[in-house]
Amino acid sequence: MGTQIKDVVIKPDAPNTLLLEKHADYIAAYGSKKDDYEYTLSEYLRMSGIYWGLTVMDLMSQLQRMNRDEIIDFIQASQHECGGISASVGHDPHLLYTLSAVQILTLYDSVKSIDVDKVVEYVQGLQQEDGSFAGDKWGEIDTRFSFCAVATLALLGRLDAVDVDKAVQFVLSCMNFDGGFGCRPGSESHAGQIYCCTGFLSITGQLHQVNADLLGWWLCERQLPSGGLNGRPEKLPDVCYSWWVLAALKIIGRIQWIDKAKLRRFILACQDEETGGFADRPGDMVDPFHTLFGIAGLSLLGEEQVKTVDPVFCMPEEVLQRIGLHTDLLT
Amino acid sequence: MHGRVKVKTTAQQEEEKRKEREKKLKVYLTVRDAIFKKRTNSELDEEALQLTQQLLASNPDFATLWNYRREILLHLETVKEDEEMQKLYEAELLFIESCLKVNPKSYGSWHHRGWVSSRLPRPDWKRELSLCDRCLSLDDRNFHCWDYRRLVVKASKVSVEQELQFTDRLIGSNFSNYSSWHYRSTLLPLLHPQPASDPESACQKHTRPTASPQTHGHRVCEEQLLKEYELVQNAVFTDPNDQSAWFYYRWLLGRAEREELISCVYVSREGERVAVAFSKPVNVVNLMLVLDGQPQQVEWRSVHPQFRHSPVWLCELPPSSISDINNEHNLTVHWTEKHTHRDCALYTGRMESWCRESATDQELFRSELSVEKTSVLQSELQSCTQLLELEPQNKWCLLTIILLMRALDPLGHEKETLTHFQTLKEVDPMRSSYYSDLCSKFMIENTILKMEYAEVRVFSLSDKNLSTLCHLDQLLLVTHINLCSNQLVKLPLQFTMLHCLEVLEADDNAIENLEGLYHLPKLEEVSLKNNQISKIADLSPLATCPKLTRLDLRGNPVTQADDVWAELAELLPSLTELLL
Numbered sequence: 084m085g086t087q088i089k090d091v092v093i094k095p096d097a098p099n100t101l102l103l104e105k106h107a108d109y110i111a112a113y114g115s116k117k118d119d120y121e122y123t124l125s126e127y128l129r130m131s132g133i134y135w136g137l138t139v140m141d142l143m144s145q146l147q148r149m150n151r152d153e154i155i156d157f158i159q160a161s162q163h164e165c166g167g168i169s170a171s172v173g174h175d176p177h178l179l180y181t182l183s184a185v186q187i188l189t190l191y192d193s194v195k196s197i198d199v200d201k202v203v204e205y206v207q208g209l210q211q212e213d214g215s216f217a218g219d220k221w222g223e224i225d226t227r228f229s230f231c232a233v234a235t236l237a238l239l240g241r242l243d244a245v246d247v248d249k250a251v252q253f254v255l256s257c258m259n260f261d262g263g264f265g266c267r268p269g270s271e272s273h274a275g276q277i278y279c280c281t282g283f284l285s286i287t288g289q290l291h292q293v294n295a296d297l298l299g300w301w302l303c304e305r306q307l308p309s310g311g312l313n314g315r316p317e318k319l320p321d322v323c324y325s326w327w328v329l330a331a332l333k334i335i336g337r338i339q340w341i342d343k344a345k346l347r348r349f350i351l352a353c354q355d356e357e358t359g360g361f362a363d364r365p366g367d368m369v370d371p372f373h374t375l376f377g378i379a380g381l382s383l384l385g386e387e388q389v390k391t392v393d394p395v396f397c398m399p400e401e402v403l404q405r406i407g408l409h410t411d412l413l414t
Numbered sequence: 415m416h417g418r419v420k421v422k423t424t425a426q427q428e429e430e431k432r433k434e435r436e437k438k439l440k441v442y443l444t445v446r447d448a449i450f451k452k453r454t455n456s457e458l459d460e461e462a463l464q465l466t467q468q469l470l471a472s473n474p475d476f477a478t479l480w481n482y483r484r485e486i487l488l489h490l491e492t493v494k495e496d497e498e499m500q501k502l503y504e505a506e507l508l509f510i511e512s513c514l515k516v517n518p519k520s521y522g523s524w525h526h527r528g529w530v531s532s533r534l535p536r537p538d539w540k541r542e543l544s545l546c547d548r549c550l551s552l553d554d555r556n557f558h559c560w561d562y563r564r565l566v567v568k569a570s571k572v573s574v575e576q577e578l579q580f581t582d583r584l585i586g587s588n589f590s591n592y593s594s595w596h597y598r599s600t601l602l603p604l605l606h607p608q609p610a611s612d613p614e615s616a617c618q619k620h621t622r623p624t625a626s627p628q629t630h631g632h633r634v635c636e637e638q639l640l641k642e643y644e645l646v647q648n649a650v651f652t653d654p655n656d657q658s659a660w661f662y663y664r665w666l667l668g669r670a671e672r673e674e675l676i677s678c679v680y681v682s683r684e685g686e687r688v689a690v691a692f693s694k695p696v697n698v699v700n701l702m703l704v705l706d707g708q709p710q711q712v713e714w715r716s717v718h719p720q721f722r723h724s725p726v727w728l729c730e731l732p733p734s735s736i737s738d739i740n741n742e743h744n745l746t747v748h749w750t751e752k753h754t755h756r757d758c759a760l761y762t763g764r765m766e767s768w769c770r771e772s773a774t775d776q777e778l779f780r781s782e783l784s785v786e787k788t789s790v791l792q793s794e795l796q797s798c799t800q801l802l803e804l805e806p807q808n809k810w811c812l813l814t815i816i817l818l819m820r821a822l823d824p825l826g827h828e829k830e831t832l833t834h835f836q837t838l839k840e841v842d843p844m845r846s847s848y849y850s851d852l853c854s855k856f857m858i859e860n861t862i863l864k865m866e867y868a869e870v871r872v873f874s875l876s877d878k879n880l881s882t883l884c885h886l887d888q889l890l891l892v893t894h895i896n897l898c899s900n901q902l903v904k905l906p907l908q909f910t911m912l913h914c915l916e917v918l919e920a921d922d923n924a925i926e927n928l929e930g931l932y933h934l935p936k937l938e939e940v941s942l943k944n945n946q947i948s949k950i951a952d953l954s955p956l957a958t959c960p961k962l963t964r965l966d967l968r969g970n971p972v973t974q975a976d977d978v979w980a981e982l983a984e985l986l987p988s989l990t991e992l993l994l
Binding site: 088118119120121123124126127128169173174175177219221222223259260261265266267269270271272273288289291296297299300301303304306308315316317318319321337339340341342345355362363364366367368411414 | 416417418419420435436438439442443450473475476477478480481484521525529555557560561564590592593596597599600655657658661662664665694695722723843844845847848851852855906907908
């Protein structure tokens with residue numbers, strides 16, 4: 084009656100060394116095939132796509148290969164009257180892409196190239212009576228957007244622009260029986276959401292409200308026999324969860340609870356030796372999203388060939404140091 | 415971009431595919447540009463609905479197109495009759511349903527469905543609920559659909575009982591359904607709350623405002639709890655390796671939360687210091703200190719600048735207020751925010767004094783587990799022990815047995831608990847450090863319990879396989895601590911809570927980090943033989959401990975450093991005895 088454990092088998096010939104150069108080439112080439120069908124179809128998330136690509140390039144010390152001027156022009160063109168930033172020109176502004184844009188500009192040390200006050204105003208305007216944040220003016224509520232809001236403001240040094248106490252109350256009302264967090268009060272725990280909520284509580288200085296031992300147990304139980312991590316019980320492992328689960332564990336000071344060597348083996352096996360890049364699981368198609376989270380996961384595991392990543396902002400630690408942002412973590 | 419298997423293709427196939435994609439791209443761009451153009455011209459018509467439908471059908475994550483549709487529909491509301499709008503919105507629901515069939519996990523489609531439902535002149539919530547039923551029968555873990563279900567349930571006032579029955583049905587057909595167990599955890603406290611003040615009274619059926627099942631007061635009454643235990647037992651005996659029911663079981667077992675209170679007030683004539691311990695980490699902005707009837711102006715600080723929230727707070731009294739040993743003083747600390755206070759008397763001839771909450775072991779550490787009737791827990795333990803006989807390698811069962819034993823009698827079961835932890839590490843080596851840390855926590859708790867009974871200020875935790883330190887806020891009054899022969903790698907920042915510590919012995923560990931030996935006003939002797947301290951800089955926190963006279967570093971890599979004597983003499987000038 085019960086379900087079998089869902090997992091993958093790592094083939095003996097799967098890659099087991101980090102193919103840094105291939106990954107850098109893959110990302111550098113990705114943006115150059117702009118008339119590709121698949122590329123065009125993902126236009127609705129372009130700003131986040133650029134953030135994924137640039138961050139992973141920076142983690143690999145290859146940021147200089149990307150076209151800085153073109154990207155900053157693109158971001159400027161994507162800021163709207165209301166202050167919010169859209170995924171691409173012609174699309175509507177949203178907190179998801181506003182955060183991505185601010186992250187990119189922080190990487191490039193050039194937040195001043197957009198109207199920062201307007202961005203702050205936009206974020207401010209999306210906070211609801213109960214402290215939650217809508218993703219845009221159409222009112223979808225999600226703890227992801229709570230994270231986007233405070234992360235954006237923290238990067239801009241303007242956290243005081245919103246009602247932080249109320250925002251915290253809302254996120255805490257999404258805490259579940261397993262110590263995890265969901266999208267809204269009553270929603271099931273999900274590793275991606277847990278990353279957002281623990282990141283949110285770190286930024287707002289409220290990590291002591293987390294039941295770290297209980298949540299840490301749930302998170303370390305995401306590791307499957309293959310070494311990979313899933314995002315919820317009884318789901319398949321996926322490289323992006325090596326970021327979300329691992330970063331959340333790092334934030335709550337429990338990263339030692341998973342088997343690091345086995346996870347590293349799984350992440351490395353998700354590389355594509357021909358094209359470069361990481362896929363969600365061994366043998367699948369690669370994309371920039373999984374490439375960032377593969378590399379960022381390895382960084383949290385202590386990989387020395389890449390820069391140290393910050394577990395809350397998913398950006399190189401040195402970038403946050405440069406702007407004087409110190410990340411709160413539990414010990 | 416998940417789960418797309420990479421397929422090898424020939425050059426010819428590749429070329430055909432390329433041409434096909436090129437064609438598709440052309441069509442896509444033509445439609446997209448037409449839509450953008452219409453929108454720029456503020457054309458809010460049915461043609462735009464048609465065009466956006468074309469793209470959304472295969473690309474429902476294109477959020478801007480849903481936004482455009484909403485703008486059009488809102489505009490049409492101003493020019494059309496209700497009846498026409500009803501039809502339009504119903505058509506919209508049908509379209510969304512077709513999108514959900516292609517991609518049942520699109521945030522955009524589900525949000526738009528909620529929006530349309532809220533605009534419908536005559537909403538049909540029954541139909542929406544049955545859509546959820548159908549969708550969950552295809553994938554009972556789709557959290558988008560579960561969330562939409564909660565929205566429908568709320569809007570149409572479906573009863574909590576009815577929803578609980580729904581989870582009965584789902585769990586009955588498949589125990590391995592984490593989403594359903596989760597849903598139960600949110601429903602039960604609404605339906606069968608445990609009366610906050612009187613845990614013994616019978617079940618009361620009334621609903622409370624929603625809040626997280628983690629927060630205080632969200633417990634389930636005893637009668638319902640017994641039924642839940644039975645359901646879980648059914649599940650774990652059917653499939654002992656299914657984690658869903660075990661996670662739920664742990665929640666059922668552990669519900670009480672500790673009250674927020676001042677657990678200890680400590681005052682010392684020397685340095686005229688006051689330390690206050692709380693039952694939870696707090697940020698005390700309005701803590702008021704009254705000395706002999708006079709409110710005092712003091713500055714509270716947490717034990718370490720890195721802790722904005724801390725269970726221990728410190729302050730110094732104004733000079734000469736309590737330094738004369740011939741005077742008796744009465745001190746009261748008021749936690750105004752929580753309307754609670756604690757008194758402490760400092761008698762003539764005494765250098766220090768304290769007043770501590772006389773916590774029972776239940777209050778102290780069983781908070782993770784309920785204060786349930788012992789007989790119930792006893793019978794739960796029996797069932798689990800039976801299951802373990804059938805499944806001696808089952809980690810879920812082992813861990814649950816440990817938790818039950820702790821709830822029943824932590825000291826009496828200590829030996830068995832240790833054996834079970836050993837087995838756990840063997841059957842589940844991937845999580846062995848979790849088990850080590852949890853075991854450390856329990857060993858520390860047991861030692862504190864023994865100390866509580868004996869009222870001593872000497873704390874020995876040597877040779878207990880400790881991999882981590884916790885509950886250090888409970889050790890505020892400890893003067894001597896022995897941590898020798900464990901597997902500790904650091905003395906964490908929380909170590910600064912040992913405010914009365916005079917002697918620290920931590921030989922034979924793997925300690926490389928001493929960040930917690932920070933501003934300990936009474937610390938005199940530190941023994942760190944055979945550890946992993948490798949740099950002089952690692953010892954710098956000790957420079958903040960003014961009374962340090964003896965330091966034993968024998969068997970540490972740092973002793974091999976050049977100039978170690980001179981550098982240490984400079985760093986720690988108060989030392990009179992240094993062993994390298």
